[in-house]
Every structure is written in structure tokens, then in C-alpha cells.
Amino acid sequence: MANSDNTTEIPKSGKVRGAKLASLPLSLAGRSAVGFGRQLIGQSGSLVFQEIQEKTAEQVFKVLGELKGGAMKFGQALSVFEAALPEEIAKPYRETLTKLQEAAPPLPTRVVHSVLAKELGEDWRDNFSQFTDKPAASASIGQVHKAKWKDGRDVAVKIQYPGAAEALISDLNQIQRFSKIFQLFMPGLEMGPVLNELRARIMEEVDYRYEAMAQETYAKVYEKDPDIAIPKVVLAADRVLVSEWLEGKPLSKVIAEGTQAERNNAGIKIARFHFTSPDRAGLLHADPHPGNFRILTDGRLGVLDFGACNRLPNGFPEPMKRLLKNALEGDAIALYEGFKEDGFVLEDVEVDPNLVLDFLLPLVEPLRTPTFKYSREWLRDQSARVGDPRNPTAKIGFQLNLPPEYVLIHRVTLGTTGIFCQLRAEGNFRDEALSWFPEIAPSTYSSPSK
Template structure:
């Protein structure tokens, strides 16, 4: 009953055609240059055609292909502007939309998973989807009690498609490397594979969303839709209006950008401290900017958060090692930072590095935490990416010797992705305030004074 192209041979053929297409366009571009067109003009045209093919294919296949596209989309800020320009429009389209499944397929899933009488649960149900994601699409409706709801329907065969895509994509991950300088895409794909079963389980997603909705119920800054109904492959939650973050990135005012950036940073660091869970899919399609509540101060926009299908379970909040190493780096204590990184496995026992060189590597990366307010920008992120990606740079040589322990992999990706979105926003953010409030270990614990004996001794 599925219209999702999920047969392994069909999907593999579509994905395998991507690198062939890249090579073909390079040859076409060379021919154009020989024919007398300027190299810059031809390069831009080749990049645009590459972007169109890459993200059209990833979007059409949904599954793991689209999921990788969404994950990569938050890093476009790291690309040089002459390369990023042609990609940006295609990336934004991918974040917010994909070719929809036909109504009869959606109705079939609802009948199978909710019951043949599924329409009795709704006063209204819109057949045309309002949004599409990597493993499902969302329809707007009105629940039988009058609440406006979002109905997320999982694509039939999504699990099979997800695994097939990610296996195939991992085979030519190296070809995708130039899209994001300084980032190894293969571990990203492996981590996605490892979490397939969690993402497909709408019961786990509903649990994570309920925890967040309860914790943030009275929060003045962050809004989480409540869960209305959940069954296998169908999740019904309260509907959320608002401005998609992709629209804020494209056309938002400075006030909206700064507010969205501040709240995004707040949610990133406060979420694990308050719920023991880290929202692990921070691409712009999962966030909305909502008008302030009645009676609130002017400009008090709120952040709406969607999609809790991928979370990292952190019962004690973010590891204290992150806050401690950040604090020690800001204090310039190279020996202490190096010792902590060795202890946690970021520097393997077989590797010997100079502590001062490690400090020099880290300081530019944590610049946003060094000042009272930092303006994130594509230029800043490009500089960081170039510094780490250039094989001739000391930062690149040192970075190759560092290790990322598995327990930090998802935290690292979420942090990088969030920084990518902040740079897309161009937001001025008081990041240090959020670190001091929510990140364990960032503020040094004050030692209790020793009690003085009554006789003064």
C-alpha cells in the first residue's frame, strides 16, 4: 500500500546515481569553460545543478536520505559564500517540505493503526499534509473534543527505507565530505543508523514529548505541544502555529533573530537539566517563533519546539566534564584542561599532545562563551571550519589526534547543529548567561569555609 519508493534496488539506484551525476556535471562544466564561458559563472551553474539534484533526490526518497539532508542543512553556514549561495534555497526547501504521500495511503495507515472508525476521532481532517519529515508527514485536524491537532503518520516501510538509505549513503560518504568542510560525515551516518529503532517508535517519542510538555507547561519562553493520542505509526499532538524558524532565518527582523537565538540556546542547555533528555534534532523545521502571551512585555516571543523522535537520555543532565573543561579553558588552565580531556578519553592514552597547543585549538571555538554577548555569523563559522579543515594548519593536525568518546557523539552533533542554526540566524546571544544557569561544572563550586573551633584553635 506504500507509495514510498522503498524497494532496495530502486532506492539504491537513485542514491548510486548521485556521485555519477556529480562527475557528469564536472565534465559538463569543463566543456563550457573550453567553450569560452567564465570559470566563475560555470562553477556557480554546476553548484546550482548539483544542489538541485542532491536535495531533490534526498527529499523524494524521504527516509534516511532526507534525514541526512536535514542534518547537513544546518551546516550550510560553514560553506564559503560562493558555494553556499546556490545551496541555500534547496536546503531551506528540504527543511520544510518533501513530496507528500497520497491521501489513500494516509487513510490506510490511519485505518490500520487507529481503527476503521478513525474518522470518528476527528471533527476535521485535512488530506493535504502541512509538513513532511524524514519518516512521516503531518496533517492538520480537529480532535473530537475540539482541539486543533497535528497528526503525524509514519510512512509505510519507513524502517526498511531508513536502513537501506543509510547503508548506501555510507558507501559514498567521502564524496559528500566537501559539502561540509572539517566534518566527517561517515560517523554521522553511523550514529543515525544506530538510532533508527528509536526514531521509528512513536511510543518513545510520545513519552519524551510528554516529559517536556509537563516540565515546560508554565514556562514563559518555551512551548511544547501536548500529546493527544499515540498508536503504532500514528502520533497526534496539539497543533502549534507560529513562524517557522526557516522563515525567521530568511526574512526575520533583528529582534526576532536575536530572541529566537537566545531561546534556542536556552532550550539546548536547560532541557537536559530539567528533563534528563536532550532534543537531538535541532534543524529549523522543528522550531517555531510564537507571539508573546497576552500581558507579556513587548517583544517577548516564545520558542515552540516540535519532534521528539530523537533524544539523548541524560539522567544527570549534560556531563559535568563539558562545563568543567569549558571553564578551565576560559581560565587558561592548559594543564587542567588537558588532564580532564585525557581522563574522559578525548585524548587517547597512546597519544601525547602539548597542553598549550590543545588550549590554542579550543579557544577560538569557545569564543561565544568568552564575552557577555556574541553575534553568531556565517563568517565566523566559515573561519572556524576553514581553520580545522585546512590540512596545513596546526589546528587540523591537532584535531586529527583528538578522539570523540561514543557517549559524547550525539551531544557533540546537537551542539554543532545548534551553533549552525544560530549562525544562520545571525543572532546576538548572551550564551554565557545560559551556560552559567544550566551547564553543570561551568560555574566553579564555592568551597565551604572550614568550621572554626570554639576555643579558636
């Protein structure tokens, strides 16, 4: 990756960021017009379409990678949910969006050194016996460099981009401008509280000391765990976080070339991590995309990046457990009453309880059968079922609310589902969930013999 000295920080101005994002559809329109002309003179329509998609994918990587911040986080989310798109549309973007997980355009070396000097002091090099200027990974608000700590340990040095906080605020402000439009399509959703919660949680992601506290908590409770590995924190400053290096196979490689056994192992370990962490750590890792996971040589799941964590001091929320139990039980009335009580259906909204159950049942299907295999095809079917406004079931979704305290849990549920489908993971997710939350088991469930 070549470094340029022309950039010192990421764009912060809302106008500049908006203009760069607007360049994506405008450029696509221009390429499409040229492509249409090429078809008129006899070139293959399928080849022209493929070339247009590939060039657009390259520009998506370039623009979102340069903007970083919330725009790039959106790109990382897309990298998970490409699994829901038809193959002919998703394929050209798959490799490009995967790069946004760990290989965005990096900052110039001189800017990296400047941040290190400001955060750790002019003698920052004294902390390291070796420091690699070329980043090992670049993501939405920071990039990671591999180094060797002064005591000989291999470490990951996470350095925040100058202007990252301002860029995130700018992107959130852009989203807020469209909140009234969202309200037209989803009248049951209170956008204000949701956006306020997103703002608070996203701003925590630029506080590296806050992130270090979450990571230290995770590392302590999962120390010597047979399934989960968390790197220990070595040093934390406002915009620099040093952790022990975690060597392993990136989950993106498991998705691209792993055996079915590797895929199944990754899927069940990610599920186990999310099922157990609220009760063990009082936290829920809320940034599930493949760039944040590794599979170690001993089969453990390595977890990275704790900037986005849902604080759950009382463990997994009891209302969510009740809703899951009622859905698995097939009790439409109890499910609907719980939705009303917990704010998933607003007081002035009336919905048929049976339609609410119909909406949810396929989404909890992995917890209703002894063995379930996730797939891109299943996710596409679900996306069409709940996303097509012509579908009666989809109309129910547009009338539901998302209480702000469940925003991150919803983000984790959607993100991990996308990852499972990319992995095509197969396993007994039902018994895995019920082993940690036996209280959600339906009355017809028989626990496996010990």
C-alpha cells in the same frame, strides 16, 4: 504538491538507495561537461556555473527527498551547515536544502489513509472532525497533516512513511562500510562504538510511542513556561502521533527575513532550551534544525519533533561541565587530563595539551565574552581552522575521540551553532550559560549585578 499513486513506500534496498545517491555526482559531472562546452562557444562562465549549481540543487532535493530516511537527515544537516560554505557555493543550495526541513516530496494520499487505518482502525476518521489530506510538512521519516480533533482542538497528525525503519538501517549500513576509511583520516576516533550509538539512537526515532513519552515529559515540565512552548500529545500509536497544533513563524523564515531583534530572540531562546532541558526534563532534544522550531506570536520558542532525544537522567554530564570550565579557565593541563580520563583522547594517543587548548578555545569563544555575534563568516573561519589537514590545529582534531555517550551532545552542539550562524544571532550567551551552570565559570569571571 502533486500526489502520485506510483509510490507506496520509500526505497529500502541498499542497492537502490546507493544507486540513487550515486546519481548525484554522476549527473553533476555530466552537467559540468556540457557547461564546459557552452563556455567554449562563448557563453559566460559565471552564468553557466550558476545554472549548473541550480540544477544540481534541484536534483539534490528530488533525490534526498524521495529517499527520505538517513539520506534526507543528511540533507537536513547540510541545510544547517551551508552556513560554513563560501557564499558562491552555498547560495544556490540554500533555498533547496531549506525545503528538506519541512517540504520534502509527500506520500500519496491513499498510502496516508492506509497507514491511518492500520494504526488507528478502519474508523480512524471518527477521531477527527476535519482532516487535511495535503501535508503541512514532510520530513525524513514522516509527514505531518493538520486536522481538527473530535473535541475541536487543532492537531498535528504525524504519519511515518512505510519502510522508514528499513531505510534508516540501510543508510546506516552504507555508512558502516566506510568506517575504515574514516579511521584512516581520524586515527584517534573509535568508529565502532560511535556507529553503534548512532544506530540505537536513530532507531528510537521510528518508535513513535517512545517519542510520545519524551514529548509528554517535555510538555509537562515546560507547561506555562514564559520562554518555551511544547505541544501536548493527544494520541500515540506505532506509526502515528497526534499532538496539539503549534502555530508560529517557522525558524527558516526568521533566518530569511526576520529582524535582528527576532533573530536575537530566537538564538537566546534556543540556547536557553538546550541549557535547561537536561536538568528540567532529563532529556536533550537532539535534532536541531530550523524545521523543528517556531517563534510564537508572544515571542516564545515552539519546539517540535522529539524522536531524537538524548536521555540524561542525571542532568547535563559533569565531565562536560569540567571540560568547559577548564577550557574557559585556559588550563591546558587540566583540560588534557580530563580529555584522557573521559575518553576524548585514547590511552595510546599522545597530544600536546597546549595544542588541545588552542583547538578548543575559539569554539568556546561565545562563552568567553559578554556579547557575541554569530555569523556565517565566523563559522567558515572555524571550519577552515579545524577542517584543513594542513593546519596544525586541525591535526589535533583528527587525533581526538568521541565517546559514544556524547555523540548526541556533539550533534546538538554542532547543529545549534550552525543555526545561530544562520540567524546571525547576537547576545550574552556567556551569562545565559553561566546562569544555568555557574560551576563552569572561570576564576576571573564576575557575575552581573542583580
